[in-house]
Amino acid sequence: MHCCRLSLSACLIVGVQSQPDPNVCTPHGPKGEGPPLPLLPEQFMLKVEANILGWNHTIEVVEYYDSINNRGAVHNIYAGHISQTVVNYETKEIIRVRPGAGCHVQNLTANGFNIFGFQLQNGTAHIGSVADILKFGASYNETYIGTTYIRGIPADHWQSCLYNEQTNGTMLLDYYFTVPEHINAEGDSQIPLRLALNGTASNRKFIHGHVVPVNGTHSYSHVYEFFDVQFHPEFPDRSFEPQLGVVCPGRKSLKPLPKIPDQFSMSVEVVLPGMKQVFYMSEVYNYKSKTVVAYYSFTMNGSIVPTSYRSMDDFNTGLTYRINQNTGFCNVTPISLFSSDAESPDHVHVQMKSIASFIHYDTRDWQYQGITELRGMQAESWIVATNEWKPNWLTHNASSQVNSTWELFYTTDAWNTQGGLNKSTNMPIMSKVHWTMKTDKGKLVNGSFDMNHFHFDTANVDPSHFDLSPCFDSGNSKEFAFDILEMGIYNMVIANNTIGFYYGVAHSLATAAGISPTRIANVFAAEDIDKVTTVFFDLLGVPAVKGDAVDMIKQPSLTDAAVALELLINSVNAEEPFHVKFNYNGTEKSLTAKPDTLRNSFKQSQPEDSGSQQFSTGAFVGFGIAMLIIGAVLGVGILVFLHKRNKLNIPYNVQS
Numbered sequence: 261m262h263c264c265r266l267s268l269s270a271c272l273i274v275g276v277q278s279q280p281d282p283n284v285c286t287p288h289g290p291k292g293e294g295p296p297l298p299l300l301p302e303q304f305m306l307k308v309e310a311n312i313l314g315w316n317h318t319i320e321v322v323e324y325y326d327s328i329n330n331r332g333a334v335h336n337i338y339a340g341h342i343s344q345t346v347v348n349y350e351t352k353e354i355i356r357v358r359p360g361a362g363c364h365v366q367n368l369t370a371n372g373f374n375i376f377g378f379q380l381q382n383g384t385a386h387i388g389s390v391a392d393i394l395k396f397g398a399s400y401n402e403t404y405i406g407t408t409y410i411r412g413i414p415a416d417h418w419q420s421c422l423y424n425e426q427t428n429g430t431m432l433l434d435y436y437f438t439v440p441e442h443i444n445a446e447g448d449s450q451i452p453l454r455l456a457l458n459g460t461a462s463n464r465k466f467i468h469g470h471v472v473p474v475n476g477t478h479s480y481s482h483v484y485e486f487f488d489v490q491f492h493p494e495f496p497d498r499s500f501e502p503q504l505g506v507v508c509p510g511r512k513s514l515k516p517l518p519k520i521p522d523q524f525s526m527s528v529e530v531v532l533p534g535m536k537q538v539f540y541m542s543e544v545y546n547y548k549s550k551t552v553v554a555y556y557s558f559t560m561n562g563s564i565v566p567t568s569y570r571s572m573d574d575f576n577t578g579l580t581y582r583i584n585q586n587t588g589f590c591n592v593t594p595i596s597l598f599s600s601d602a603e604s605p606d607h608v609h610v611q612m613k614s615i616a617s618f619i620h621y622d623t624r625d626w627q628y629q630g631i632t633e634l635r636g637m638q639a640e641s642w643i644v645a646t647n648e649w650k651p652n653w654l655t656h657n658a659s660s661q662v663n664s665t666w667e668l669f670y671t672t673d674a675w676n677t678q679g680g681l682n683k684s685t686n687m688p689i690m691s692k693v694h695w696t697m698k699t700d701k702g703k704l705v706n707g708s709f710d711m712n713h714f715h716f717d718t719a720n721v722d723p724s725h726f727d728l729s730p731c732f733d734s735g736n737s738k739e740f741a742f743d744i745l746e747m748g749i750y751n752m753v754i755a756n757n758t759i760g761f762y763y764g765v766a767h768s769l770a771t772a773a774g775i776s777p778t779r780i781a782n783v784f785a786a787e788d789i790d791k792v793t794t795v796f797f798d799l800l801g802v803p804a805v806k807g808d809a810v811d812m813i814k815q816p817s818l819t820d821a822a823v824a825l826e827l828l829i830n831s832v833n834a835e836e837p838f839h840v841k842f843n844y845n846g847t848e849k850s851l852t853a854k855p856d857t858l859r860n861s862f863k864q865s866q867p868e869d870s871g872s873q874q875f876s877t878g879a880f881v882g883f884g885i886a887m888l889i890i891g892a893v894l895g896v897g898i899l900v901f902l903h904k905r906n907k908l909n910i911p912y913n914v915q916s
């Protein structure tokens with residue numbers, strides 16, 4: 261009895277020294293009478309209602325069996341709680357998730373008990389046969405008893421007698437299957453309806469984790485009702501995976517996190533379930549340029565129309581440029597030490613959060629959670645638990661305890677975007693954060709937010725996102741133009757590659773002149789009738805506000821920067837002419853600036869934007885997860901900023 265309390269399934273299979281109990285039954289050889297035995301499938305899904313005499317409660321079990329793919333899982337429903345057991349023969353792990361008790365991982369061994377059995381096939385672990393799991397089949401020397409009715413369903417009745425020497429247990433099994441002519445709701449016939457088993461066994465006690473035989477015997481009686489039996493199952497999503505959002509300490513992770521590119525743009529829907537609020541924004545990252553841009557809008561107190569913002573953090577200069585897109589007004593402030601995309605090594609200077617700063621995310625035990633269908637896409641996800649995440653908007657007390665779990669979902673390799681010649685794969689599509697915190701008063705509070713990511717693009721990160729010209733009036737900026745030496749190349753490498761080219765121009769000029777790339781704005785190229793390509797751009801000044809960034813390039817004044825550019829292009833004695841280096845279909849190309857052509861008085865005849873096809877390559881460099889985390893945190897940082905303005909609370913659900 262005690263053993264049965266430990267595991268229902270154990271009772272099914274284990275039933276102690278010497279001889280079968282003749283009062284139960286006498287084992288015998290095959291009798292060879294009656295109709296052929298029902299054939300059992302290699303895959304099934306069924307529910308069992310288990311009633312064990314003297315237990316005073318019913319247990320329901322959902323079983324998922326897949327011998328073809330070598331996996332099995334069960335859900336035990338007991339006293340209003342569902343606990344889950346997943347047996348992974350590939351990683352040799354048994355994973356149990358119990359409500360309120362978290363997840364436990366155990367090694368799968370040949371002699372340890374597990375409902376799905378264990379076989380060695382060609383030296384590898386394999387799930388047991390269906391006959392052995394159900395304890396039904398020719399090897400059990402079934403005796404045909406005849407037909408009867410079970411729950412109004414015509415049924416064939418088989419009986420077998422099993423004796424287990426180890427437990428000195430004898431049991432009589434009565435199996436009922438639908439007759440071949442009866443088709444169940446799922447379209448299957450000869451499916452199990454009921455198993456009734458009675459028997460006796462030596463008494464055992466569970467002492468210090470071991471089952472120990474004690475004097476005496478007991479008898480038992482179990483009835484298992486099978487329903488919802490599917491012999492041709494379509495296993496629901498994640499049938500063979502622990503539920504999402506549960507961290508299983510010690511579980512083997514089958515896959516590393518996908519690499520995140522060093523530049524990308526995406527839109528984010530931030531969902532705050534606690535507040536029933538949704539917030540939209542889009543974000544652009546450029547790790548090489550050390551810039552982060554966010555687009556968002558909100559309605560200010562007392563206003564009836566929402567205000568749209570484009571906010572850019574420039575870590576080259578340590579400044580935040582917040583441009584009110586309704587009015588064009590630009591507000592320049594130093595990047596806050598508490599900005600969610602920033603970190604500070606010394607509590608004075610800011611720097612862009614990088615993989616190095618997120619190294620704990622990178623080296624942490626991110627666990628692969630398998631495949632899930634999300635928004636109609638196949639997604640893979642990873643989960644990690646941490647107590648290091650303590651955003652200052654949640655708590656200002658460094659000794660507060662905050663436990664959080666992070667889940668990241670990416671589309672599988674088989675999915676890609678069609679939004680550019682350079683297709684993106686492994687698109688991030690969702691992140692989920694859940695935290696619990698103990699307040700100073702000892703109260704437990706929890707909260708969560710989900711983010712849906714979409715419109716992910718690693719290829720077409722348009723330089724216009726980084727355009728700061730609205731923040732500089734004509735007194736603090738200068739228009740320039742220069743010509744390209746190579747003739748007739750416009751249509752070849754620029755027209756269908758403007759994003760790559762314009763980005764290249766800004767970076768080449770900035771690097772050569774020793775200024776932040778964000779000071780080169782409004783880059784534009786056009787070809788005249790003589791096949792000469794001219795490049796136009798604005799050189800921006802230096803804002804009055806000073807930032808405090810790590811490795812800040814000291815920004816020369818507008819005049820000094822203009823002189824530097826002139827030296828670069830107009831100095832006839834230059835040993836090396838200035839080159840514009842840019843990306844073209846994945847390779848670096850270089851064009852020469854025609855010496856002595858830099859000018860700031862010119863007639864600009866900009867044609868209308870032809871909306872030409874654009875492409876460039878997103879260089880996939882392994883910055884790991886850092887960028888995405890920035891995305892997640894950034895979203896929330898801005899939200900908190902908004903809620904502070906509106907004097908709203910952070911989404912907490914008080915637990916106790």
Ligand SMILES: *[C@@H]1O[C@H](CO)[C@@H](O)[C@H](O)[C@H]1NC(C)=O
Nearest residue numbers: 276277278281428460462477
């Ligand atoms: C085995 O079971 C039988 C029948 O219940 C009982 O008579 C016998 O004493 C048991 N043997 C041992 C070693 O427990």
Ligand SMILES: *[C@@H]1O[C@H](CO)[C@@H](O)[C@H](O)[C@H]1NC(C)=O
Nearest residue numbers: 287288289290399400401421
């Ligand atoms: C079935 O009968 C065979 C032959 O008598 C015997 O070897 C085998 O152990 C029996 N199986 C069971 C489960 O009793």
Ligand SMILES: *[C@@H]1O[C@H](CO)[C@@H](O)[C@H](O)[C@H]1NC(C)=O
Nearest residue numbers: 261265312313314315316317
């Ligand atoms: C089941 O209920 C009966 C009657 O109330 C009681 O005697 C017995 O101990 C209960 N069994 C268990 C396992 O709780």
Ligand SMILES: *[C@@H]1O[C@H](CO)[C@@H](O)[C@H](O)[C@H]1NC(C)=O
Nearest residue numbers: 352353364365366367368510
């Ligand atoms: C499982 O097996 C591995 C090696 O195969 C061992 O390192 C680990 O400690 C085992 N875990 C448990 C819980 O026994």
Ligand SMILES: *[C@@H]1O[C@H](CO)[C@@H](O)[C@H](O)[C@H]1NC(C)=O
Nearest residue numbers: 379380381382383384385386
């Ligand atoms: C075991 O190996 C043999 C020969 O390599 C192969 O024919 C057989 O299918 C394998 N069995 C299983 C279960 O993989």
Ligand SMILES: *[C@@H]1O[C@H](CO)[C@@H](O)[C@H](O)[C@H]1NC(C)=O
Nearest residue numbers: 313432434456457458480481
């Ligand atoms: C099994 O045991 C129960 C309860 O002791 C009894 O009612 C039932 O008739 C038994 N069934 C068989 C097949 O012996």
Ligand SMILES: *[C@@H]1O[C@H](CO)[C@@H](O)[C@H](O)[C@H]1NC(C)=O
Nearest residue numbers: 463465472473474475476477
């Ligand atoms: C168990 O049985 C043995 C021999 O029958 C006896 O010596 C022993 O005292 C018994 N133990 C208990 C706990 O009753």
Ligand SMILES: *[C@@H]1O[C@H](CO)[C@@H](O)[C@H](O)[C@H]1NC(C)=O
Nearest residue numbers: 560561562904905906907908
């Ligand atoms: C928002 O407006 C309301 C009513 O005009 C006012 O009572 C409240 O203090 C304002 N809140 C903020 C944060 O300005």
Ligand SMILES: *[C@@H]1O[C@H](CO)[C@@H](O)[C@H](O)[C@H]1NC(C)=O
Nearest residue numbers: 647661662663696697698704
């Ligand atoms: C955080 O997790 C630890 C370890 O699991 C636990 O002891 C602690 O109570 C948790 N704290 C909170 C606030 O949930």
Ligand SMILES: *[C@@H]1O[C@H](CO)[C@@H](O)[C@H](O)[C@H]1NC(C)=O
Nearest residue numbers: 657658659660661698699700
């Ligand atoms: C910070 O939290 C700790 C433990 O939660 C508490 O003992 C301490 O008083 C708190 N400090 C402040 C300044 O609130």
Ligand SMILES: *[C@@H]1O[C@H](CO)[C@@H](O)[C@H](O)[C@H]1NC(C)=O
Nearest residue numbers: 751752753755756757845875
């Ligand atoms: C860009 O256009 C030129 C001229 O039409 C063509 O030769 C070249 O292959 C195009 N490049 C790409 C990447 O489409």
Ligand SMILES: *[C@@H]1O[C@H](CO)[C@@H](O)[C@H](O)[C@H]1NC(C)=O
Nearest residue numbers: 681752756844845846847877
């Ligand atoms: C772009 O690059 C790819 C792979 O390097 C190559 O297959 C393709 O032909 C190139 N396209 C053009 C237009 O050069």
